[in-house]
Amino acid sequence: MGRIIYIIGILLLLPLLSYAQRVKQVCGEYTYYAEGNESPNQAKLKAWEGAKVEALAREFGTIVSQSTTQSETLANGEESSYFSQLSSTEVKGEWLEDVGEPEYEMEFVDDMLVVKCRACGKARELSNEAVDFEALVLRNGTEKKFADVSFKGGDDMYLLFRSPADGYVAAYLVDETPAAYCLLPYMSNAEGQQPVEHGREYIFFSEAKAEQGSGAVDEYTLTCAGDIERNRLYVIFSPEPFTKALDSQVSDALPRQLSYEDFSKWLGTCRKRDKKMGVKVMHIEIKK
Known part of the structure; x- marks a missing residue:
């Protein structure tokens, strides 16, 4: 009876272990060039967001999607068709929580605030x-x-x-x-x-x-x-x-x-x- 309970316990634990293994620690770096009206805190926030995206993309990869639209115009009695394409890139992972504090390096280059951020966190594949x-x-x-x-x-x-x-x-x-x-x-x-x-x-x-x-x-x-x-x-x-x-x-x-x-x-x-x-x-x- 004890053996049966032990085996059942292992079987119940396996899905949890499998799920836990999918959570990984990732780190990324990103350099952000601030706009003229942005405060240092705003620039640090964008650099931090960029570092997280870079970390997720490096670990889990990205998805590139493309959409095509067609429009037709009439000029001088002639019809013309135009095609336009829009591409977008999305990371295939999601950030779960921070690990430690992000690290920042800030400097001015040609009167522009430049913020470099390194951030680490726990993430998993989407x-x-x-x-x-x-x-x-x-x-x-x-x-x-x-x-x-x-x-x-x-x-x-x-x-x-x-x-x-x-x-x-x-x-x-x-x-x-x-x-x-x-x-x-x-x-x-x-x-x-x-x-x-x-x-x-x-x-x-x-x-x-x-x-x-x-x-x-x-x-x-x-x-x-x-x-x-x-x-x-x-x-x-x-x-x-x-x-x-x-x-x-x-x-x-x-x-x-x-x-x-x-x-x-x-x-x-x-x-x-x-x-x-x-x-x-x-x-x-x-x-x-």
């Missing part, structure tokens, strides 16, 4: 198990036609969300500090989970679009302290239950927050445990 979903940032309106990522100080922000399966969703805004702010679940939510139904379109951060009995809704008006700010909105969905990260209420004027390092560790742990969890990151620009 699979088809993560659930695809729709997430759009909306500016000053609650319909899909208001989708936009370019804001001005004083603009209202909403989130459109739709999934093909029942599940749970969370949203975090990461600023240039970097700090991570929990926008969803709402502050009044005591369970730490935001359930959603399949096929249903949700407009979050709008009291007018909220469900009855859903509790207090947090609404957001974006501000800009300098000339321009660049933030990232992480939208996380899984058909499996997950609870938001452990955070703190630092200010009554701001959402609950935690350090980006703690957020990255929480998200990496969730994704390693849940192969069906999907993440979409949208870059938001705010100008004065």
